[in-house]
Amino acid sequence: MMGIDKVAGFGLFFVGFFAATRAEPVDRFMDPLGARICFANAGASPDSALAAGWAARTPTTPVACPPVPTGYGSLPSVTGPGDLSVPLALGTGAGVGTNNPNLCFQYESLPAAPVIRVVRGNTLTVGLTNTLLNTGTDNTENCTIDNYPLGPPVSGTCPPTEEQYKALPGPDGKFYPIQADIRHLADGTVNLHVHGFSVSARPCHDEVVRSTLYAANWAARIKPLLPCQSAPNELTYTYDIPADHPEGLYWYHAHRHGQAFSETMMGATGAIVIEGEADALRAAHGVTDDVMVVRDFPASYVTSTAPRMPFWDVVAQRYTHERGHTEPASPAVDPRIDRDNELSCKTTDPDAGGEEFTHVTLNGALVQETAQFPPPDSQVLVKTMTVGERQLWRLANSTAETYISPQLVLSVNGTSTVQPLVITAMDGVPVHDDNGNRRNLVVDTTKHPLLLATANRLEFLVHAPPAGGTLYLDSQQVIPGCTGDSMPERRLLRVVSTQAKDGSTVASAAPKNDEDILAKGVETQYVHMLDTAPDVRRVFAFTEYSHPFTVSKSIWIKGPPANPRANIADFYLTQTRASDGQGKPVSIRPFDPHSGADPDVIIHLRGQKSVTEDWIIQNYTLQLHNFHIHQMHFRDMTPADRIDGVAPLLDTVNVPAATRVPSSEAGVDVPGVPGFVRLRLQFTRKMVGTFVFHCHLLAHEDGGMMKRIQVLAD
Ligand SMILES: [Cu+2]
Incomplete structure (x- = not known):
């Protein structure tokens, strides 16, 4: 039965938001035993010599973000005709409004995160340095999402009230901005995703689960660094942009699981333009461009x-x-x-x-x-x-x-x-x-x-x-x-x-x-997508369950939560059916980046150039979600989404909400028929590796609405 306590009334705001950021014990590599990872700076690092040297270093002052502009202006660009190298620093400063801490990707002294303009067929290198300082006890990890109290204080080593998270700067005088009304794992780690890029998903390229840039004063345990990391807070990303990569607007943003929502909302984003013949043709006609970046922040x-x-x-x-x-x-x-x-x-x-x-x-x-x-x-x-x-x-x-x-x-x-x-x-x-x-x-x-x-x-x-x-x-x-x-x-x-x-x-x-x-370019890599019969068909489901239900049934929280809350939801994305037998019962287990479990979808190329699949994404909830998959674009084959006959080629697509129908309980509506989209995806050899797909409402993604996919060459 539908209990009235699960009804979202006043709590609409909480349903869509607090619920989302609460769900996942984020960083299990720190504490494989479970959800509470609020520990002091103790224990040996997997790379203890590096950690010791790192701890002895005096962190530099965080890079200061430029002041917020008071009017509209075009964004500065970093560009070049061939391979392009762009050093970026993640810094912090004041955002719009009052007491609104911001993050920014800073390039030299530009007045805003740069538009990176690179001509396709070249290599883009982004050397990212994280200058944020963590203000947690002993500069270790702050509390997990699960321990952010919405109600009575939670006992234990974690800060007992959210007031402690509002202190700016931190008690040690260092500054890591924590947005007061966004509950998240606030340890200052970050990484980077180039959204829409059709490039390698391997570490040091466009990889988002394993890759971590720690806070600049991080003194606790670390995972072994990647070969492209000269320090725990530095990582050099290399993107080999194919010569036939679609030319157009892309963007980069923070994608650290558990913090993607907060860091993106705080401004850790920027635009990328992949240029090609269309740019040259427009320039010849005197047509310039203007890149317009919309960001959001809490209305409060x-x-x-x-x-x-x-x-x-x-x-x-x-x-x-x-x-x-x-x-x-x-x-x-x-x-x-x-x-x-x-x-x-x-x-x-x-x-x-x-x-x-x-x-x-x-x-x-x-x-x-x-x-x-x-x-x-x-x-x-x-x-x-x-x-x-x-x-x-x-x-x-x-x-x-x-x-x-x-x-x-x-x-x-x-x-x-x-x-x-x-x-x-x-x-x-x-x-x-x-x-x-x-x-x-x-x-x-x-x-x-x-x-x-x-x-x-x-x-x-x-x-x-x-x-x-x-x-x-x-x-x-x-x-x-x-x-x-x-x-x-x-x-x-x-x-x-x-x-x-x-x-x-x-x-x-x-x-x-x-x-x-109109340039005469032909989108060669997508020409035969529509008339290729799919090798495999899959169905996925977006679901939201009321929090008390999933907490009592979930296997990812040990015992009853310390701080049960009623008016919130948990977010899931599940492969429910597949013609290759990979479908599973509907999950009530949110995404865990460190579970070590098998990927949820495995694509076998078996020596072929590509494998074509049709995916139906169902939305069983009473709100819009959207679907995004890394490393590729897909065709939106949904008949109602066709515009003037064109089935759009997208990397993110809205999935309409379920119909809303009365329940047997007076005054309560429940989801009826799920909304859906029908997508065609083509997996090629350049996608070999492991990457993710998820809802791009980032609170939902952080809350667990994400899955892992592996493409195998075998
Ligand atoms: Cu969503």
Whole structure:
């Protein structure tokens, strides 16, 4: 039966958030015996000589992040024609709002994390140095997520109240910023993921489970360092970018399991542009680009007008309900899903979500929100273009937890019209038809709203408004489902035009759909993907169970938790069925990076060039999740996701929520038919290795909604 105590009411915010960061005893390599790893600095290191030398070293002062910009500005770039080497330091500073500690990837004295621009076919080397200082007792590990108290203090060696985590700087005078309302393992370790890159998953390349850069004052035990680490807080990543790698916008961010959410939300992100012939063609036509990075942070750090009441939006609703269950091929409900213990909603809870948890920044500057939409122009970030100018806008959703639904609105003489988006690339891949020929995709966002999940990128061509007119970049309201967070409309940017040198006040007519700057490149690696029959079919399930249920049944927590909490959820991703027999019963065991267990999916190439698989990802919950897999792009074959006939090639895709149906209990709604997407993936020899796939709402990922996949050449 569905107990009323499991209902998310006031607790919508907690359901989506606190629950997520709580689940996993993170770093079992430190303490293989279990969840509590709050120990003092004791014991021999696997590499004790190194650790001793390291402990004797006086850590340098953390790199200081540049001040937060007060207005919109283009991001600085690091670029070069061939192989590119980019030394980055992870530093800390003040974010927007009050007492909002930030992280940043700093390159020399640039005013923001650099846009790394590298031409495909070259090698990108990122030498990362972690300058954060850990302020835990004896500079060892702070408490695990599981011991962060939401209620009464937890006894033991861990700090008994969360007040201790708010102290800035730390009691030893050193500074490791801990975001007060984000509960996480705060030991200052970090690593790096290049999102969307089709490169090696081996350590020293794009590997995220084993790779660790410790805090600069780390004096406790360490794992043996990788060959590309000259010190525990340094790691040099090498990315060999294939000559046929899709050209477009990518991004880098912190991916340390248990801290990815916090560190990404605190700003440990940046953009990467992989350049190719399209850039040269645009440059020849005088078309520049502007990289726009959206980040998010907890709304509690800014004083804004009261959160706006969510309202129903028929268009955005499509993303949660209509899409999934009107699809005739909707997969059946897996009989092993525990329908009695799924997270539920009150019937009065809106599908628009609960409290507004995050606010956003654009290229580091705060996006103001006001009680009424739209806000007055004076409160909107402003950018200037020249009359007649065309630009490629490269928009990255680099948030940890926030959806963006971009829309362009042109206002001339008091009349506003939504402009079609002329899209050149999605998730870094130029748009192309099923035969591999490039095209631009013209999308009317009033009819087909685009929903950028955390990590999605969109590249589109923008014409400057005529003199006296204003162009706005908005984010439409997003309906995440009744256990999600509220995502209201946001006005991200307004554009005004300065007069052109020739005095003209209107743009000269551009060729239809900007096809004059459409490169003739062919996406060779994806041409035969759609007409290749899949070798294996798999089904995966996103599930959320109420915390008391999973705690009592889970095998990953020893005994009852010290601090049981009711209104929270646990997050899971399970392979439920597979035509090669790898399907398993639905898991109530969250991802454990150090379990040493077999990968959840094993792909055997058996000497073939590639293996093609079809995956159905089901969402049994009452909120949007999304699916991301490392090292590759996949085809989104879901019929409803096709735009103008194109099945998008993505690295991250939204999975709509389950339908919401009344339960036998009055006043309680439960998940009905799961939402789903149908994906085609092609595994090739360059993917041989072990990597991960997960929900890219990073609180869910940290909370366990992640799995490991291994590609074998055998
Ligand atoms: Cu999720």
